[in-house]
Amino acid sequence: MHYLAITTPTLQRSLTVLAGICLTILLIQLADRIQPRSYTFRWKNISSRFQLRVIWMSLGAIIVITILVGVGLIVGDYPIPASKAIATALWDRNGEYDFIVNSLRFPRIIVAILAGMCFASSGLIFQSLINNPLVSPDIIGINSGAAVLAVAILAAGGNIAYLPYAAFLGALLTAALIYLLSWKRGISATRLVLVGIGINAVLGAIITYITIKYPIERVVAAARWQAGTLFGATWDDARTLSIGLLLLLPPAFFLTTRLRILQLGDETAITIGSKIERDRLALLAVASLLAALAVSVVGPLGFVALIVPQAARLLLGSITGGVLIFTALLGGFFLLGADLIAQRLFAPVMLPAGVITATFGGPYFLYLLARYNRAN
């Protein structure tokens, strides 16, 4: 049975996607027009510096996300008039579309945004901390840690209710193991990455072993989970993610100043008076928790954590608290957009969002990279 025949996207859908892509490129071009000015805010002994560009672009990201939320509520297999869809989502709890909008579409949208935020901010912290553009939670094995336990449960036919907890636990245990194994009178970035690669390889081997050991019907469920999907997201997932983000993003925001000091190099950071190992541990813990949280809900969606922080840094420069917020928003936008495309472009076949993040995110990123190269 070949699926390409029934999955050819209609012209209208392709055009919509194309229009969306053109719109974002236009927005990026517009962002260039903003003057790189910064303002200082002072109130009693609290002071802070704002870059105008970061604020405008974050606002822009919020607006684009809001539009996408609207689109996500309206489009779907079951046609719902636009006004009814928005009304049902916002105030009308007794309408005839209540189930579809409020139980199927809305939670999925919210989960997509929140998970994207988790992945992107986690990736940004990892990349800045290790100072390597190729590092992300999936390369040093945190996603594989989640996947090993999850795939084992899926392939061996365990209770699916435990899946998120197992994934969360797996990710955290792996992060702790990597940290312990790379500790040798302190943590060095190279050692951390290499130990991470090693752990990732072992876990990957176990996953492959499970994949070829169990019957194909169960393996396919595991493969789907590994691709990362938002199918069947519930309000409970959204609640988990939002509580996690509320707890983790503020510390991450304030730790960015420590991170900037660490980026000066260990010697300089110590001279300034920074407790480097404590800061590093705190940053790694926050980033790992963010990744573990997202993986446990939506599976190891690899590409977001790798590419979104890159894109944000190409647009705004190196990490600050503002850039972290923008990166998180960009991650939310990216995953939501990818999920909408994954659901609708090849309907009725629904692809996992993880497939689309790579296919559509890749060219975007190449565009940003080419633009950046031309500018320099």
Add this chain to the structure above:
Amino acid sequence: MITIALIFSAITIAPILAGLLSNRRDKETGPFITNHILGLTVSLILVIVIVLISLRFGSLEITWRTAWNAIFNYDTTNQGQIVVRELRLPRTILGLAAGSCLAVAGALTQGITRNPLGAPGILGVNAGAAFAIVTAIYAADIVSPEGYVWFAFFGAAGASILVYFIAQFGGGGATPVKLALAGVVITALLGGWTTSLLILDLETLDEARFWLAGSIASRGTDEIAVLFPVIVIALFLGISLGNQINILSLGEDIAISLGQRITTIRIAAGIVIILLCGSAVAIAGPIAFVGLAIPHMVRSLVGPNYRWILLYSLFLGPCLLLGADVIGRLVVRPTELQVGIVTAAAGAPFLIYLVRFTKLSDV
């Protein structure tokens, strides 16, 4: 099942424990191996020993004498000798070839991308091969190992050429960071397509999952024989690039001011990498770990000189791959574990151990 788990955990935990205990031993002065004549001789002996073990051990129990006779005194009626000649010998040769290709290509990749995460996989080689093969299985129902060879080779080569092409855009040519990023993007793009085919089509997944695990058992030996001249030439060229890579690893600016044509070197190294990786993937499927880990292990033993890194990689790559293959044959008799699984499971602890045990020099 429990035996496998025990053996695996023993292999995994022992070096890590040793690494944790060895905190006090810290080589601050120079690399571990300084006498290279001795070091290379030991490596060569190690390769020979592993080849002998690979011929002797497998799911069928034979004696050393049978294995010896199979090579030098072939008797076509002896079942044990037939197994050695027809199954284990080709397999051993394939393991040698794939291991050395992957390790040398990995060292070269780390040299030109100057990134410790640099591995052949990062240039899109494995993803390209997987893409070509999964598409071939899906669209053309090609399900024979002989058919895989060429799809894998050209898929791998095509993907890495595409990566180079994209990295070439913009100013400055294919700089390390652009190369690595373009590789990541292409890998993800192709991976997305491969994954969607695999999860949409059950038959394709069923067929491809074994190839994707990576194995050197019962591959199409005749097709691969065509690749051997390519492999030998590419290995030779790759090792002779050692000095140039040394200069390049000082940094672009210094390399240029020393009079090096960095673009030429990058392209030459790129072609060698593509040939080596394409061949390795065609032989053994996507084995990710050898190309990444062996150069790091070697670097922690011999220091940052690429001339030695490349030479030792040539010897130690096959050791890891063949050694892993033998372990894979023995742990779950009468069936086997794919070599791709065992290389990672057995090799990674050593990587971690070496990373902790020795002083790291930068790429």
